[in-house]
Amino acid sequence: MTSIPSADAPQVTVFSLGGTIAMTDDGRGGVVPALSGAALLAAVPGLTETGITVTVEDFRRLPGASLTFDDVYELVEAIGKAVAAGAHGVVVTQGTDTIEETAYLIDLLWDGHAPVVVTGAMRNPTLAGADGPANLLAALLVAASPQAAGMGCLVVFNDEIHAARHVRKTHATSTATFVSPNTGPLGHVVEGVPRLLTRPTPKPPLPHRQRAGRARVALVTVSLGDDGELLRGLAERFDGLVVAGFGAGHVPARLVPPLEDLAGRIPVVLASRTGAGSVLTGTYGFPGSERDLLARGLISAGWHDPLKARVLLHVLLAAGATREEITTAFATA
Incomplete structure (x- = not known):
């Protein structure tokens, strides 16, 4: 020192x-x-x-x-x-x-x-x-x-x-x-x-901050022609998943069934791979759209880019947060 x-x-x-x-x-x-x-x-x-x-x-x-x-x-x-x-x-x-x-x-x-x-x-x-x-x-x-x-x-x-x-x-x-x-x-x-020139808005308190255990969070970036192979068996190896989707939060239609299955087993957060802008909630309605995926149990990352979404999900899971608390944290953090 x-x-x-x-x-x-x-x-x-x-x-x-x-x-x-x-x-x-x-x-x-x-x-x-x-x-x-x-x-x-x-x-x-x-x-x-x-x-x-x-x-x-x-x-x-x-x-x-x-x-x-x-x-x-x-x-x-x-x-x-x-x-x-x-x-x-x-x-x-x-x-x-x-x-x-x-x-x-x-x-x-x-x-x-x-x-x-x-x-x-x-x-x-x-x-x-x-x-x-x-x-x-x-x-x-x-x-x-x-x-x-x-x-x-x-x-x-x-x-x-x-x-x-x-x-x-x-x-x-x-x-x-x-x-x-x-x-x-x-x-x-x-x-x-x-x-x-300005100050960030005050941070809302996280429901949990202290680490109670360890967590493994995967980050999967969706790409052209993606067949979803990277999602296979993921719930057995990870505690949570961040999906970096196209545009405002979209994935190929063939990824919808495995993502819905994963969302029923572990928290799955939907982010945009663009790195700027928010995931939408109700503009698009096709299979694999943000509206479709959120209705199937995925959690919106909001304004969080995929890397920051993974960090926030890791902190919440390691602290033992519930699914409801995780959803609220992403909506307000």
């Missing part, structure tokens, strides 16, 4: 999890997560001038693709301890591969007033124009800002401030990869000052 002391200043704890922002050349032609959180902070220009007192915890040293639900549950516990010890805000640095999922999971689990800000980098520190230091500085400024309090988990990237529940990774390499398709950013960091 490393501290950068500054008297009478906002206190922010940084949890370093690895990812591109912390990667260096391993001598074999590729980069791997190796840098400590203290090393990341040492590369941030102008940090001392912010007056923020920063404490660093090296929580994990993994690529984003290798993070798990267990890692995030443990991280949220550690965040709670850091805030109880006096942190005004928290920054999490990690790999961008899974930020849209981990940030939303943190948002669901974290019920504190202190802001939790997730950031990372698209260009590792060995590359020209590495974006990690700028992203980390912006994230620290947001986490230390009183304006960000009570907003749950935020993603700060490329000087934009996004709500975790809306943000998506939309490009494999661009530094402007994080976008909130349905809402746009909440604000921006301008000349070192967080400028919030």
